[in-house]
Amino acid sequence: MENFNLFWEELMSNKLVESAIVIVTSIILYSIVHAIVVRGEKKVNGKKLGRGRTYMSLILSCVRYIFIILTILTVLQVNGVDVTSIMAGLGLIGVIIGLAVQDALKDIIRGFSIVSDRYYSVGDVIKYNNEQEGKVVEIGLRSTKLKSITNGCTVTVANRLIEQAEQCANATTIIIPMPYEVKVATAESVIAEIVEEIKKDELVTDAENLGVTDLAESSINYLVTIKTGAENRRKVRRAALRVTLLTLEKHNISVPYPQMDVHAKK
Numbered sequence: 001m002e003n004f005n006l007f008w009e010e011l012m013s014n015k016l017v018e019s020a021i022v023i024v025t026s027i028i029l030y031s032i033v034h035a036i037v038v039r040g041e042k043k044v045n046g047k048k049l050g051r052g053r054t055y056m057s058l059i060l061s062c063v064r065y066i067f068i069i070l071t072i073l074t075v076l077q078v079n080g081v082d083v084t085s086i087m088a089g090l091g092l093i094g095v096i097i098g099l100a101v102q103d104a105l106k107d108i109i110r111g112f113s114i115v116s117d118r119y120y121s122v123g124d125v126i127k128y129n130n131e132q133e134g135k136v137v138e139i140g141l142r143s144t145k146l147k148s149i150t151n152g153c154t155v156t157v158a159n160r161l162i163e164q165a166e167q168c169a170n171a172t173t174i175i176i177p178m179p180y181e182v183k184v185a186t187a188e189s190v191i192a193e194i195v196e197e198i199k200k201d202e203l204v205t206d207a208e209n210l211g212v213t214d215l216a217e218s219s220i221n222y223l224v225t226i227k228t229g230a231e232n233r234r235k236v237r238r239a240a241l242r243v244t245l246l247t248l249e250k251h252n253i254s255v256p257y258p259q260m261d262v263h264a265k266k
Contacts (some may be wrong), residue, residue, distance in 0.1 A: 168233065
């Protein structure tokens with residue numbers, strides 16, 4: 001027993017061992033807090049609330065950074081570094097650190113702004129920087145993770161770089177052109193058939209013919225709106241266009257296209 005006590009005292013006198021214990025303890029505590037926060041996420045009808053998921057994502061991000069900072073300070077204290085002196089000297093070097101991490105601070109401020117002003121939430125499909133679209137999978141202090149709806153890749157975007165975010169609607173539209181030669185009653189009957197075929201898609205919740213939207217040069221254009229998940233809009237639109245072509249082909253209706261008559265003098 002005495003030998004064991006001597007061995008334990010010698011082991012604990014090793015700073016590396018103490019540092020390792022601090023790190024492991026910190027990881028265990030963070031795992032426990034992480035599990036508690038995740039379990040505390042509110043659910044309605046078995047589905048997670050986008051707003052709740054957003055706040056939980058931000059809280060976990062904050063907790064992670066807090067644990068990292070506290071762990072580093074504790075390890076320094078264990079190894080004989082005067083943490084109090086470091087904390088007192090932070091005011092003196094604060095300007096230097098501020099310049100070095102100004103981009104990170106911008107990300108953090110922007111992250112809080114995104115959540116507080118409700119720019120978007122986890123689960124939303126957004127169009128950012130006026131060109132790219134993605135589904136929000138995580139909002140952190142410094143960045144937002146988006147799953148591209150075009151190729152499925154996950155993209156991490158610094159919060160400060162998202163200057164403008166547009167929340168995409170849960171619907172898409174298609175234009176169905178009908179030749180002027182086709183009578184209105186016949187055209188509307190064919191479009192009604194197209195709408196019913198579109199509704200059979202499992203990703204579609206509803207579809208409706210909104211009527212004539214334009215009297216174009218070579219066709220009468222009808223507007224059809226299709227309700228679906230924002231992330232499915234492109235896929236559903238492609239399928240709807242295919243259904244349109246097949247149905248028009250079935251009724252021997254050619255898709256109108258611009259034509260030009262040329263008259264030559266003899």
